[in-house]
Amino acid sequence: MPGEAKNGMQCAEFDALLNEALDGDASLSGPKLEAFQAHARVCAVCGPLLAEADAGRRWLKSLTEAEPPANLVHSILLATTGQESKRFAAHARAESSWMDKIWVDKIAWLRPLFAPVVAVSRQPRFAMSFGMAFFSLSISLSLG
């Protein structure tokens, strides 16, 4: 029965020592440990509690660390600073398109001249306008 003294130890005292016992705490040793173990053997409440708590701890320890999504850091930085991750940006640069690579590496000397035009043409609304103009022109030429 809970609260009863068994083998010189009260259930409340046993309960207080449960964590130390499961942690393998060195402070629980000698006569104290023997009394704890003896109480676990004879108490119908504390014995099963020790076994269950130990089993639960082992089950929890069997869980491995979950892998966060690859874009988590990137999303956090965008949500907080509005900027991309430096590492993410470096990775993105490494995987940039052939057009970007030519623009950056091969014809860099032309950049000051054409940069404003390229910047404007890359905006979605202008890109769409250019596309529509090209499409109209090609239709007109093919009909002509």
Add this chain to the structure above:
Amino acid sequence: MEDAQVVAMLVRRCIAGDVVAWEEIVQRYNRRIYNICYRFAGSGDDAQDLTQEVFVKMFRTLSSYDVERGAFMTWVTTITRNLLVDHFRKTKQDRLTDSLDAAPSEHEDAMPLSDRIEDKAPSADTGVQSRETRDLVHRGLQKLSPELREAVILRDLQDMDYRDIATVLKVPEGTVKSRINRGRAELARLLQRTYRQVI
């Protein structure tokens, strides 16, 4: 330089507006926070959203962190825990109340978990590491009350000491220990009851 000093310096640089320092903090703590959120909330999507919310809150309140009052990790974990409690309260009505058997994960085949577990005859002693078993324990964890769940997550999954857990949960150390033991025992009973010879 000790880790605490490194973190204190990172925090000071962040407060001064150094974005690179902030990214370093995010890189250091995102995995830990994600895991606390994942084990508490149960789903990867929720964990991702909650982790992002934690960092947004951290970013806004970083200047309130006082190095003298405790470890940065404890401060971060407290923010995470408070946000998880808020999330739990908000979603209380929406939560499913299905049994463990009714929520198989995408990684499981058609055979009921209980059968598979019984066939493999795992025990807590042998510590079977199969994915199915981990799914089972993860789902069992979701069935614990939030008070017990947060206590065992911080102790058994995050390896925090009792004093730090007491600070995070704002309860005495004795209460922390009691919740951890009750949480462990309840999880074991739950798994045992649901799957007969699991333990």
